[in-house]
Amino acid sequence: MTTKQTSVQIEVRGLCKQFADHVVLDKLTLSVTPGEIFVLMGPSGTGKSVFLKLLAGLDRPTAGSIRINDIPLEEVKKQQTFVLGLVFQAGALFNSMSVFDNLALYFREHAICGEDEIARRIDRVLKLLNLESTEHLMPSDLSGGMKKRVALARGLLMQPDVLLFDEPTSELDPITAASIIELIGYVNRKLNITTVVVSHDLALAKSIADHIGVLQNGKIDEIYTKESLLNSKNAFVQNFLNPNINIQHPNFGTLLS
Numbered sequence: 255m256t257t258k259q260t261s262v263q264i265e266v267r268g269l270c271k272q273f274a275d276h277v278v279l280d281k282l283t284l285s286v287t288p289g290e291i292f293v294l295m296g297p298s299g300t301g302k303s304v305f306l307k308l309l310a311g312l313d314r315p316t317a318g319s320i321r322i323n324d325i326p327l328e329e330v331k332k333q334q335t336f337v338l339g340l341v342f343q344a345g346a347l348f349n350s351m352s353v354f355d356n357l358a359l360y361f362r363e364h365a366i367c368g369e370d371e372i373a374r375r376i377d378r379v380l381k382l383l384n385l386e387s388t389e390h391l392m393p394s395d396l397s398g399g400m401k402k403r404v405a406l407a408r409g410l411l412m413q414p415d416v417l418l419f420d421e422p423t424s425e426l427d428p429i430t431a432a433s434i435i436e437l438i439g440y441v442n443r444k445l446n447i448t449t450v451v452v453s454h455d456l457a458l459a460k461s462i463a464d465h466i467g468v469l470q471n472g473k474i475d476e477i478y479t480k481e482s483l484l485n486s487k488n489a490f491v492q493n494f495l496n497p498n499i500n501i502q503h504p505n506f507g508t509l510l511s
């Protein structure tokens with residue numbers, strides 16, 4: 255687990271993604287500066303996961319470009335110039351394998367190093383994430399927060415140049431969510447890895463984001479800091495941050511009864 259000497263810059267220009275005639279991303283443009291935490295927010299179904307999959311190179315855009323340190327993403331993937339570590343929403347661990355075997359899978363499948371080196375690397379990452387002595391546990395023995403930590407451990411073992419998180423605090427109670435948020439901030443500072451988080455969790459953005467974009471109609475109008483987000487005059491952003499439940503709605507009574 256070495257600190258990267260130089261963190262990478264991400265440039266997204268005019269990114270479009272369309273499924274049949276459904277436009278999800280519409281000329282999305284943003285920059286993520288080296289070593290920062292960029293948080294992309296927005297209500298459910300606005301295209302946050304779609305964006306992250308494009309960024310991880312798991313899907314192709316309809317138009318537009320993503321460049322990492324000025325190298326097109328397709329080249330980055332082909333030449334393996336940089337490693338993009340995606341930490342999935344649910345963690346997606348294999349239930350039939352221990353924590354150790356889940357973590358070792360990537361190394362064994364790609365024959366990256368021998369068992370002694372695998373054990374050393376796993377030991378180091380488990381210490382970093384406060385997961386010592388969990389290697390023999392099965393996923394079903396882990397709490398929700400521990401599963402997220404193991405998923406992060408797996409992402410870090412790939413020694414990524416970019417860390418991508420999809421809703422890292424979803425399905426967690428507020429205290430566990432706060433500890434995961436803190437851990438993402440800690441890992442970012444400690445390893446200096448450019449980090450992109452997609453989330454609708456305002457607490458997350460307020461505590462660790464260097465910059466924040468709010469996805470609206472497939473694009474971002476303005477890049478905020480923690481402070482400027484809360485003072486935004488944009489009606490969509492204000493409504494997203496302080497949703498007004500309309501108690502005059504004709505169906506409200508039936509929902510309650």
Ligand SMILES: Nc1ncnc2c1ncn2[C@@H]1O[C@H](COP(=O)(O)OP(=O)(O)O)[C@@H](O)[C@H]1O
Binds near residue numbers: 299303
């Ligand atoms: N593979 C796909 N095929 C068709 N539509 C999709 C596909 N993936 C996502 N979508 C649609 O794109 C929109 C954005 O989805 P998503 O990125 O998952 O939203 P969220 O912001 O909640 O992560 C949704 O309307 C979803 O149905």
Ligand SMILES: [Mg+2]
Binds near residue numbers: 302303304420421
């Ligand atoms: Mg999503």
